[in-house]
Amino acid sequence: MRSRLDTPAWVAEQAERAELTVTAIALDDSAEWHRAGGAIEHRSGRFFRIVGFESGGRDAEPTSQPLIEQLELGTLCSIHRRAELAEVLVQAKAEPGTVGVVQLAPSIQATASNADQVHGGEAPPLQQAARTGAIETISRVVASEQGARFLGKRNANVLARQVAELPASAAHRWVPVDELLELSGTDHLVNTDLRSVLVSAPWRYLVDREPFRRRDDELGRWLSASWAATGDAAHARARVERAAALVEPGRIVRLDELSGWLTTDEGLDPVPGAGFRVRQIEIGVRGREVPRWDQPIIDSLGTGHVELWMRVDGRHPRFGFRLTAEPGLANGVELTATSVASPGDAPPAATAGLVLVSVAQSDEGGRFFHDVSDYRLVLADDPDAAGDDVIWLSLGDVEVLLAEGRWFTNEARSALALVLPWL
Numbered sequence: 131m132r133s134r135l136d137t138p139a140w141v142a143e144q145a146e147r148a149e150l151t152v153t154a155i156a157l158d159d160s161a162e163w164h165r166a167g168g169a170i171e172h173r174s175g176r177f178f179r180i181v182g183f184e185s186g187g188r189d190a191e192p193t194s195q196p197l198i199e200q201l202e203l204g205t206l207c208s209i210h211r212r213a214e215l216a217e218v219l220v221q222a223k224a225e226p227g228t229v230g231v232v233q234l235a236p237s238i239q240a241t242a243s244n245a246d247q248v249h250g251g252e253a254p255p256l257q258q259a260a261r262t263g264a265i266e267t268i269s270r271v272v273a274s275e276q277g278a279r280f281l282g283k284r285n286a287n288v289l290a291r292q293v294a295e296l297p298a299s300a301a302h303r304w305v306p307v308d309e310l311l312e313l314s315g316t317d318h319l320v321n322t323d324l325r326s327v328l329v330s331a332p333w334r335y336l337v338d339r340e341p342f343r344r345r346d347d348e349l350g351r352w353l354s355a356s357w358a359a360t361g362d363a364a365h366a367r368a369r370v371e372r373a374a375a376l377v378e379p380g381r382i383v384r385l386d387e388l389s390g391w392l393t394t395d396e397g398l399d400p401v402p403g404a405g406f407r408v409r410q411i412e413i414g415v416r417g418r419e420v421p422r423w424d425q426p427i428i429d430s431l432g433t434g435h436v437e438l439w440m441r442v443d444g445r446h447p448r449f450g451f452r453l454t455a456e457p458g459l460a461n462g463v464e465l466t467a468t469s470v471a472s473p474g475d476a477p478p479a480a481t482a483g484l485v486l487v488s489v490a491q492s493d494e495g496g497r498f499f500h501d502v503s504d505y506r507l508v509l510a511d512d513p514d515a516a517g518d519d520v521i522w523l524s525l526g527d528v529e530v531l532l533a534e535g536r537w538f539t540n541e542a543r544s545a546l547a548l549v550l551p552w553l
Contacts, residue, residue, distance in 0.1 A: 182388040239254070251420035268290060
């Protein structure tokens, strides 16, 4: 499972071998997807649906948009071992919407429909490992995906320990944990699912040392001090639960009843000012469970912007997480990064402060076509300007809440991945 190439070169080689092709097609030309019951769905009734959704009430902004309804629980599992060094088994996974075609992914990344081989092809790589006892679960955190694009979507973020030999796979390789943490700071190299698993894992177990001792610089010392502090997790839980109690549930509507959205041959086009459209695409690729398929995909019309603010003016460094009531969040309200504009949304005003880390990250390429967000960790000049709906937490409290699974958005977890090179 180990090539002689260094990891970025190995990823580039895997991308070339994939020979990915993506072609826009009319939905009516699809043999697998169709319009039914006011939605776009697979003829098997599995995988996911594109549905219309309307929400709003009290102080919330009204929402009328398509969402991806994917009620199946996805599996994101990174397999860990301790040889001479702590290592993680990564997968070079090709997806139609991935920037660069291939990025590093969890050892096992699969929907329930793929695991059940609804597509009629092969099972996802290493899918049998858990069933045959080759791996043992260390942690399992069920967490949301993007609530602005998915309706109720959740994944199980699993860190597992290798306990028996695994089958050989040309698309997998063992990477030292410290190397992987360093690579997480590279644009478009570590996919959103692997970032989520690494952030959600128990940090001490993952790195096999006290967290945030990898780099002995000023930021590393701040992060170490923040991880050592706890005490505000209960306050954060209470704030989220109070906010969630005020959220009025939305409702699924027919796509042809969505205000301001136009049904097209390919899918759906937005009103002026909306940030994305839905397209039908046909994919050809080597090395996947099936070599050719078609599907709907979200195609956003601009770059997203995500900032996580940091402050060092108190008893220990803290990070700002904003209460957000996104239409598709199963929990109604979760904590997101301090400032979030989804791909295609208007960018926020520039933040006054020192940018400590900046990485361009793309969203999951199986549902989003080249959707990119610029993630930044900012030492804010005026952290109180973030407002009253921002909760300031230490990394110690963040790790406690991450392990519980229901508190942080996908964007918050990806923003937290900015500090992984120091872990």
